[in-house]
Amino acid sequence: MxxxxxxxxxxxxxxxxxxxxxxxxxxxxxxxxxxxxxxxxxxxxxxxxxxxxxxxxxxxxxxxxxxxxxxxxxxxxxxxxxxxxxxxxxxxxxxxxxxxxxxxxxxxxxxxxxxxxxxxxxVEMWLNGKVIxxxxxxxxxxxxxxxxxxxxxxxxxxxxxxxxxxxxxxxxxxxxxxxxxxxxxxxxxxxxxxxxxxxxxxxxxxxxxQIKPMAIKEAVKIDVRYSAEAQAWKAMMAPNTERIGETIVRYHGKDYKEAYLAFVTGTGLAGTFGDDAALYKCK
Structure with a gap:
């Protein structure tokens, strides 16, 4: 095993x-x-x-x-x-x-x-409409x-x-x-x-x-609400993206892998703008 x-x-x-x-x-x-x-x-x-x-x-x-x-x-x-x-x-x-x-x-x-x-x-993420x-x-x-x-x-x-x-x-x-x-x-x-x-x-x-793998067989949409508009437009440089709100980006794919890898790319790009980064400099 x-x-x-x-x-x-x-x-x-x-x-x-x-x-x-x-x-x-x-x-x-x-x-x-x-x-x-x-x-x-x-x-x-x-x-x-x-x-x-x-x-x-x-x-x-x-x-x-x-x-x-x-x-x-x-x-x-x-x-x-x-x-x-x-x-x-x-x-x-x-x-x-x-x-x-x-x-x-x-x-x-x-x-x-x-x-x-x-x-x-x-701020928040959804998988095919469900908050996750x-x-x-x-x-x-x-x-x-x-x-x-x-x-x-x-x-x-x-x-x-x-x-x-x-x-x-x-x-x-x-x-x-x-x-x-x-x-x-x-x-x-x-x-x-x-x-x-x-x-x-x-x-x-x-x-x-009989624990089964977590799986989605249909097309996948991962929606992400970012904390700033600048993060959303940066995320849009990733593949398979759609802007569905001022700060919300949709990553889509024919399967979970395609949508997930788009999400990883887009969220990495979004993270290059940190409007509240000072909050995370903990002492």
Whole structure:
């Protein structure tokens, strides 16, 4: 059994505010240890369930958060910013199951460091008319390659949302959200045991629970509301785009992959204009 892991940072055990996940801040190095702790727990659970190989995609920010020497030596780690599929990089290799570690709620909703893909540019995103969160954006790209998302960890908001939207998914809630920058956190040693046990259970129950890949068979539209008009017109330089509002851009494709890759390109271009960038220079 081959297992794919994509890791974000905001839903990691012990993380409760933005400054912890931004490189250069005093608490970031400690947060990297917390990230490694959750990943190692998930990896242990995967091998407990009989995995032959585990691939980890360091999906937060520029993909340079996890230090390979902090991880279980059995993993393959994907690092770096220049990845065509960004947070879903590596999924195209084909896996039997996928685990989402450290994910978070969407922008505008209650949730610890809740946002939608990009801190300084994106306000909201829709998939074929439905408001979605980041785990869905990435989960459908993983599902495009036939891999079911069987597990997610994060705060109580994202895990509850995932249960509503992904049939059969297993979850571990590592903290309870108080606000965007505050949480009641369970000790990382405890959450590590929780993650390890639930990942093992999730992988062992794939067939019994008949967890299917997140998939869309028809044409796809990903609509994004950016925070500034300048971001929208920059995004329009990407392929397969349509301007449907002053700050809203539609990325379309004959399938999910085509629309998603257009989104990745356009959102990267939009991010070159940061009207509120100063908000994210945390000290």
């Amino acid at each position: 081959k297992v794919y892991i994509t890791m974000d940072a905001e839903g990691i055990s012990g993380i409760y505010k933005l400054a912890q996940v931004i490189p250069g801040n005093s608490e970031y190095d400690y947060a990297r240890k917390l990230m490694a702790g959750d990943i190692n727990a998930a990896v242990a659970g995967a091998f407990d369930a009989g995995a032959d190989a585990v691939f980890v995609n360091d999906a937060h920010n520029n993909g340079d958060n996890l230090r390979i020497t902090d991880l279980d030596e059995r993993v393959v780690l994907c690092s770096g910013a220049d990845r065509p599929y960004t947070m879903a990089e590596g999924a195209q290799k084909g896996f039997d199951a996928a685990l989402l570690i450290g994910y978070h709620a969407r922008k505008g909703s209650k949730g610890v460091i809740s946002h939608s893909y990009a801190y300084g540019s994106m 969160s980041e785990y869905e954006l990435i989960g459908y790209m993983i599902g495009y390659y036939g891999t079911p998302v069987v597990f997610i960890s994060g705060d109580d908001i994202v895990t509850a949302d995932a249960k509503e939207n992904v049939s059969g998914i297993h979850t571990v809630t590592v903290k309870e959200c108080i606000s965007n920058g505050a949480a009641s956190c369970i000790h990382p040693n405890v959450t590590a045991r929780m993650i390890r046990a639930e990942v093992k259970r999730a992988l062992e129950e794939i067939e019994a629970k």
